Amino acid sequence: MGAQDSDDSFGEAFDRHAPAILRYAQRRLDSREAAQDVVSDTFTAAWRHWDRRPAPAVLLPWLYAIAGNAVRDQWRSAQRQRRLTRRLSALRTAGHSGDPGEGVVLGHSISQAFAALPEADREVLRLVAWEGQTDARMLGLALGLRPASARSRVLRARRRLRALLDDADNPGCGPAAQVPAASPHQHATEA
């Protein structure tokens, strides 16, 4: 593979996927600056490992996996904590600023249910609902899981989300009581 070919294919991939990676970052981080850091870090890492990139068809989930590292770097760094994604906050904002009526109520209960899920569930739901990763193999690449594991993670996350929503509709009863709701000082996700 010649250097020029690499440059061209990287440039094309950047133009095609950078907006998606930026949105990926915006969904998980709360400031424009932090999201831009993730884009920059992701494509810098991709550029350095460009010779080892996967086939074009699975390039985007590969980039999502790298971007996931960059997002976790932001999480990990205390200094950057202020930029951390507040998914609950973002969803609440979405609910409150939306159209009046049923949508707001619905949005609010979904935001609460979403926020109560373990982070591993939230992440797989984001990838499915917002990044459009609906193929188990692609999803697995983005999450660093085998396709079968990615598939079962989707099923589990959806089951838990549904249980929490049912619980919101029927307070005081329902299967959500069995759902391990997220709380501080709890192992909320699994390896």
Added chain:
Amino acid sequence: MFPRDSFRRAVTDVQSLLGDADPATADLDEDTWAWLAHTRQAITAQPREPGRRARAPVPHRARGPRRSVLAAAGVLAVAAGLAGGLIAAPLAGRGPASGGQAKLSLTAAQFLNHAAAAAARQPALHVRDDQYMYIASEDRWASTTATPAGGNGRTVVEPLHKREIWLPVSNICKPGLLKDPSPGPATKLNVTGISCPNHGGWGYPTYRFLQSLPTSPRTLLNMIYAATKGRGQSPDREAFTTIGVMLREAIAPPDISAALYRAAALIPGVRVIPHATDILGQPGIGVQFARTVTQSPAPGVPYRQTFNPNGPTWIFNPTTLQWIGETDGTVHGKMMGSVVLNRAIVDRLGQQP
């Protein structure tokens, strides 16, 4: 097949439930497109050398014979008496007779070299590959809530809270753990999409990565400059920030900690703040990188560095000269930052020393 059908049903259901709540659907604005074009150009202008650059996996380099084990159970003990006796006196030279605060007439470079000497006197650690770095801190930061369009909304100061993090000492392919009520529930930190095993790098320093670094400050700083080339606002600022990452939530062998401080001492544009306080109000000595370097006003006139009293500042214990945390300005009258409560090597995720 039944499981595949249920998978498809789940996907459709998830999309219908959450699709409308997507916080990032707005079109990118002109500035963002321009920024993307600039970023693409900046990235492709960098050399492409896998394994030798900033975030690439760092090859494990065998080191010499292990140093003798001085620290029980790998806990970083604070040699307060030793450092206090030898260092505080010269620093306090012309200081007030009471109050215990040093009046510094040292340059930042001199101070950092004293801090390096104190770091070098810490006991060596015996660390096994299956262990974890544990860092507990008291943190307070502000968070800005995101708007659906991806812009910034209201800024809220979080309460002072304890943060605990466990990070693998040798292989970042093993999950870490973060307990911090601010980001949310305890979270397994998984790094994916990298080659495994992996000793981490500048953005994700493990003990073994840090151990593999050179102890020569100049060599170390040159490596940092090379690894961060093209990133951030300026090479010096990026180098200072990168050293901060090595010091903040990581544990390094004493000679490497010392080398990191001595490398920081070589960076132009660092100043010392004799009477800084941490977020708990404890007195300390601050080290700060110049926030901005203004252009030379006329040929022959030196560049001027301006410091922001609210800029990011490393805080050192005035007696032991150990890093105790950092501050980063105030929001709504509250000081942002963190104070390290404890650092240790532990055997298991979630284990406290």
